Amino acid sequence: MYKAAFVKEFNKPLVVEETKRKSLKKDEVRIGVYACGINSVDVSNINGELEPKPTLPFVPGFEVSNTGEQFEF
Numbered sequence: 001m002y003k004a005a006f007v008k009e010f011n012k013p014l015v016v017e018e019t020k021r022k023s024l025k026k027d028e029v030r031i032g033v034y035a036c037g038i039n040s041v042d043v044s045n046i047n048g049e050l051e052p053k054p055t056l057p058f059v060p061g062f063e064v065s066n067t068g069e070q071f072e073f
Helices: 040-046
Strands: 002-006 015-019 030-037 063-072
Touching: none
Parallel strands: none
Antiparallel strands: 002 015, 030 063
16 A cells, blocks of 8 residues: 545645555556655646546656665566
8 A cells, every 4th residue: 555645636635545556567667755746737737727638536746756765676
């Protein structure tokens, strides 16, 4: 299990909840995220302002940092 901030409805606050880890696909890697940045494109997606709109629910933020200690291949 891990915690993530989900967009459940456009233009509403993020919902932080625990979710089950998905199985990794071939050529995917999992890192332990220490911090995540939200940029202007993420904010526009959260507000449902961009087309095509992301499928709900989704987790915004692709700018992440890691302590370098947790990797899973």
